[in-house]
Amino acid sequence: MICPRCRSKSVETVKVAPGGAWQVHQCTCCWYGWRNTEPAARTVPERFPEEFRLTRQAITDAPELPAVPPLARPVHADAQGAGDER
Amino acid sequence: MPYDDLRAFLDALDEQGQLVHITEPVDPEADLAVAANAAARMGPDAPALCFERVTGYPTGRVAVNVHGSWANHALALELPPTTPVRRQVEEFSRRWESFPVPPEYREAPPFLAHTLHGDDVDLYSVLPLFRLNAHDGGFYVDKAAVITRDPADPGHFGKQNVGIYRLQCKGRRRFGIQPGSIHDIARHLRSAEERGEDLPVAVALGNDPVISLVAATPMAYDESEYELAGALRGAPAPIARAPLTDLDVPWGCEVLMEGVIKSRVREIEGPFGEFTGHYSGGRRMPVIRIDRISYRTDPLFEHLYLGLPWTEIDHLMGPATCVPLLQQLRAEFPEVVAVNAMYTHGLVAIVSTRSRVGGFARAVGLRVATTPHGLGYCKVVIVVDETVDPFDLPQVMWALSTKFNPADDLIQLPVMPILPLDPSSDPAGISGKVVLDATTPTAPDRRGRHTAPVQDLPGTGVWLEKLRGMTDRARR
Structure with missing residues (x-):
């Protein structure tokens, strides 16, 4: 099975309904989730809408929200740094 | 309970x-x-x-x-x-x-x-x-x-x-x-x-x-x-x-x-x-x-289903957005009467206020855009007189129709912060904002000809109640 959105093979079946009425799958590459009983436009790669598909590059290049901040320097490191500047 | x-x-x-x-x-x-x-x-x-x-x-x-x-x-x-x-x-x-x-x-x-x-x-x-x-x-x-x-x-x-x-x-x-x-x-x-x-x-x-x-x-x-x-x-x-x-x-x-x-x-x-x-x-x-x-x-x-407004989220956020804005504005400008910021979590906000001095309404409008919530919302701020109910959109449209002169009453603010989810922001998170001053000019601002407003006739309220009672009885 491949992900209908990013075509990754990293897909897990995360839930099977008691009685087997449906299965939920989850892509661990683009994190798309779907139920096998949904329409083809949500479950079949060839039918997935072009504007909502994702490539590896798009996943990597996506902006961060919120951006990861720089690590704060510990207080003693600040003191050391100040000494260095002198 | x-x-x-x-x-x-x-x-x-x-x-x-x-x-x-x-x-x-x-x-x-x-x-x-x-x-x-x-x-x-x-x-x-x-x-x-x-x-x-x-x-x-x-x-x-x-x-x-x-x-x-x-x-x-x-x-x-x-x-x-x-x-x-x-x-x-x-x-x-x-x-x-x-x-x-x-x-x-x-x-x-x-x-x-x-x-x-x-x-x-x-x-x-x-x-x-x-x-x-x-x-x-x-x-x-x-x-x-x-x-x-x-x-x-x-x-x-x-x-x-x-x-x-x-x-x-x-x-x-x-x-x-x-x-x-x-x-x-x-x-x-x-x-x-x-x-x-x-x-x-x-x-x-x-x-x-x-x-x-x-x-x-x-x-x-x-x-x-x-x-x-x-x-x-x-x-x-x-x-x-x-x-x-x-x-x-x-x-x-x-x-x-x-x-x-x-x-x-x-x-x-x-x-x-x-x-x-x-x-x-x-x-x-x-x-x-x-x-x-x-x-x-x-x-x-x-x-909660949300999609093309209005949906549940607009009811959930509507009054909850109006009230803190009202509280924050009144803390500095007690003349502010009411705030209607129910449109898309306050991307549009309508404020009614009394005017302390000429130019006061637009100062209130600018403050709306710089409240904590306004930082990410309040892209269009409409300011109306205290006699206009901001929740009564026909009244607001009347104020815009007759009090607002685009030559002087439109204050544009370029490159302001906005929530990145606003699809019109460009780049995401940056937008122009605008204050529309639809209040009656106050001295020494004497622009326009607003000195002879027509008002509801005395006794209209009494007749309103009477007519409502009559129609209610007729419909029963």
Whole structure:
């Protein structure tokens, strides 16, 4: 099975309904989730809408929200740094 | 008598004919979302829906549209369901005056009935998750109260935040979360990530109706949502200590999920049909790991459909957006009479005010755009006289038609901050803003010819009541 959105093979079946009425799958590459009983436009790669598909590059290049901040320097490191500047 | 949990509120809605039980079997997709979408189109007295039989979820019950009409919003505040919107906002504002009301810690929260830890946590087994809009990136939880503390000041109760943020289920114990940069939770996360630490988090799902209202209210950073809940309820809000994180959580919640927002991790999230009526997504956002889930027996999954406005979220956020803006404006400008910021969480805001001096109205308008909420919203601010009801859009249009002169009364502000979800912002997060001064000029501003306004004739009010009585009798 491949992900209908990013075509990754990293897909897990995360839930099977008691009685087997449906299965939920989850892509661990683009994190798309779907139920096998949904329409083809949500479950079949060839039918997935072009504007909502994702490539590896798009996943990597996506902006961060919120951006990861720089690590704060510990207080003693600040003191050391100040000494260095002198 | 305030509601201590969602179940008590659903009983009250039932008694008022504001809850429809759907007992026929329905499929997770697309029945649930389509029905919730349809409920949003039923008008000012739309009911909440409770689905009792969802295919493949033997014990799953789903409640939607709980705040999805003015009638239900009124009942959440224990007002008569026919209470006019402006009156509901006034009552919300009046009760805010008694803020803060300290909460009450209660023992034995019902969510302790069942617990799963660590790798036994399985969101897909506890929650009847389903897709809302066709192109959503997955199954979301979008009406839960998310609770975090300020890592730099963890003992400050007011800085503990209770807010609603979209959560994309990404695995049995994994969520993606959208903490908007202007939101309090983003401050908490930044502080934790600067230290290289995970941020403890509790996600409380299925709450009493006032908790959802305060979680949707843009309060000041150090103001407690629980202390506002007490003011709105007229009684202390019942809270409990979360067993794993020790965060303060709503006592009556159906499901409590605890864990951490992982430090310095970002992962692709979305898209998701948002309250702007557009999909948003394609950004790398933080990730929550759930370490413990606690839940009541047969928990109710409360969910919120949002899409092309208006939907439930507009009712949930509408008055909750007007009132803090009104409070903040009045603190500096007591002349401000009313604020209607119900349009897309206040992207458009209408303010009525008395004018202290010439030019006063536009100063008020500029202040709207620089309030904490205005920083990310209030893209179009319309200022009207105190005699114009900002909730009466025909009156507002009359003021714009006759008081507003585009030559002088349009104040444009380029390159202002806005929430990145605003689809017109370019780049995302940056937008122009505009103040439209539709008030009558005050001396020494003497522009225009506004000195001879026509007013309702004396006695109109008396005749209005008389005519209403006559028509009511004729219709009976």
